[in-house]
Amino acid sequence: MKLLTVSALLCAMIALTTAANEVGKDGSESNPPGEHLVEKRSAFFWRPWGWTRYRNRYYHFFPNQLTWAQAQRHCQSLNANLASVRNLGEYRAIQRVILNGAHNHVPTWIGGSDAQQERYWFWIDGTRFTYANWCHGEPNNVRGRENCLHMNWTGNLCMNDIPCDARYPFVCARKVRRSLE
Template identity: 55%
Template sequence: MKANLASVHNMEEYHEIQRLIMSASHEYKKTWIGGSDAQEQNHWFWIDGTPFLYTNWCPGEPNNHGRRKQDCLQMNHGDHKCWDDVQCHRPKPSVCAKKVRFIY
């Protein structure tokens, strides 16, 4: 498949991913996207290699709550449906993206 967990580069992309989640599940489920700080604490990157310039963190996030290693990024957290850093082993739905090339 050659896809990655989705990266988010602006609010429009974020809302499009939310629409996909709502369409598939009929709710705003907490969902994995492709952000991580596993390589260097508090240095977030997209696993597809694109620049991590846009953020939508919830207030007080990312926080490594309880001093646990929270290296993965979930969206649709809390009342504001924003981002939260969480432990990577937790099962949850995910959104993947794949670049496509059109040949004319």
């Protein structure tokens, strides 16, 4: 009997919620008599909770100390990639995301790598590598092992190549996607 009562209340709640959606703000019906609302859609931009938007991307700082590959795998599990940087404005926006998350400008993985071929840097998301804020003398590929990229290196807060098996926090990025409600 209790299950039947709960089911009836749930159905009533759904019916009332649906009916309330069809009433306009002034109390009148939103659809003229005889017309039925077949599908209600409105375009909006979906923002993942806790992510920061800069232009057409969302960014999120993760304090976990992971290798570059582990960090990328974590980003992919969120339908994202390690962040790519296309210009100084975006670099500074990512620095703000790091500062807000870590309360400091900590060295942080982003999605650059030349592991496929030395001195041919690319972004893991496929974006062309056209901007870099390298520290003086970088990239230097010390001992032939520095194939991954992190930012906020030294007091200059610049980019540095470093071994991919080092462990750092990281920033994931995902494109703003337009959805239908």
